[in-house]
Amino acid sequence: MKKAIVAGSVILVLAIILGSVILNTKAEWSGVDETVVKKFAEEAGRPPAESLIRGDALLFFFLIAGAIGGFIAGYSFRGLFPPEGRISNPSNV
Amino acid sequence: MYLPKKYSSQSLKPGDKMSIRFLERGTATAFIQKGPPRMLIPALTTAAVLIVLASGPAHAMHISEGILPVPWALFWFALSTPFLILGLRNLNARSKSEPHLKAMVALVGSAVFIISCMPIPVPTAGTCSHPCGTGMAAILIGPTLTVLVASVALVLQALFLAHGGLTTLGADIFSMGVAGAFTGYGVFFLLRKLGLSWFVAAFAAGLISDWATYGATSLALAAALHSDGSFSTMFWSIIVAFVPTQVPLGILEGFITAGAYSFIHTRRPEYLGMLAKGEAR
Known part of the structure; x- marks a missing residue:
């Protein structure tokens, strides 16, 4: 019973994440490195350097x-x- | 003692290790662990030097390359280095008396490496972020060893995955390794002292260590970038910007930590005793 609840919870969370990714077409799903760190760094005049990879x-x-x-x-x-x-x-x- | 011909002294080279396990009825088995080939270490060193020289600035999660001015980058390196040395000394001391420690450190280290480069979509914010795994690591192997495994993970991510940077490594080690590990460890043992169940304590350790990591990241960014503006204004602005993503992700990290602790507590509780013995030294 306990295992079923845990498995059900995990599946539910994954379904919510997957559903929101599929249905929310406006969101860009960029990382906090871009939405937070890069934003504040650029505002302060120190943008991150480009990567070779x-x-x-x-x-x-x-x-x-x-x-x-x-x-x-x-x-x-x-x-x-x-x-x-x-x-x-x-x-x- | 009889040594089979195939294990004669000619087959042993400098760097090879030989161990003997005594069995019942006077029998014994010899094990030979071959050392690294002679060319392996110079080749790996050369490859590492070439990679460091050839690698350009990275641009991704953690604090990216080029964001921190040099004095601040050096400051965070200086702050993180003592914890790293402490972790190395702790590993050497504990691995002599705890045979399973190195395997546990390898398992936890690879888990931290995988978890901390895994971007997870957060539906409430429309963004992605990664958990850190250092709260979990801290309550399994101790905070000083967590600093060590976090440092290894961050170096590999900076070199090969454009994930963080080499000049910002000190700040990333401090936020993910030091702040995350020591906060998670402290929260876990404080709550256990207060009599809360280990599940609640492990959950809180994962949750608070995640938030502490991003709090320390905000501190490093605000300290280096506030320029003529107010430090506290910038610090709280960055914290608020992290909230929509990191609040749900911290809760997820709490469950991951409690789940990992629960698994080991059920299967091999003796591994959890290693921590109490080791960190007391």
Whole structure:
């Protein structure tokens, strides 16, 4: 029951976010780096400098970083939280 | 002791580590952990130097490259460095007596890295922002080690993801690592001392650490950019600008923190005891 409530809540939150992204066509969904930090920096005469990593190259690096980060997290996770069967039989750990 | 021929001294090179695990009935197993190949460290060093020299200013989340004047950039580096040194010393000291610590630090570090470069749409504001994960990290591995993992995450993001900047690294480490970690840790232990449940304490740690991070970001920006205007006016203007995005995101971060703590509390509560022992040193 508790798991169902947690799963339902997560799905509900994701549905609200996804729905608002799809339905709210006027919003630009830019990050606070642009809407807050960049805005105040430009007003103060210190705009952020341009990046050398642009376009889809940035997406590529994010994908690679996510994959490497996910691998390290998963590898460490399995070492710290082995499956139940391995915990009950220490010789397998 | 008998050593199999394939593990003869000729196969061991400087940097290799050998450990022996004694089993029942007088048997033992030898493990050889191969050290890095001879060319690996110079190659990685060269690559790192080339990347640093070739990388241009970045322009993205955290505080972007070029926004902070040099004196302020140096000031935030100076403020963050002692915490970083403390984190390194703590890691060395604790890893000798806690065999699971390094794996835990790696897990939490990669979680902080992933969480802090994940833009999440906030329906109430029509913008995106990222949680920080440092409140969660602080109550799992301690605040000084959190500064360390946040620094590693921020360096990688600045170098490879155009996410933050190298000159603004000190300010980003201070806001995300120092302010986020120590506030989250303090809130968690204060609420536990007051007798609140660990779920409520973990939720509050995640929530307040997120807000503290963006509060510290506002402080760094206002201090460097207020020029002839009023510091407090600019500080509160930036805080107010963050509110529509960071209030809901802070609540989400509270749930992420409480969920992570709940999982470990249920599965391997002994890992949570590591923190109490380690940070007391």
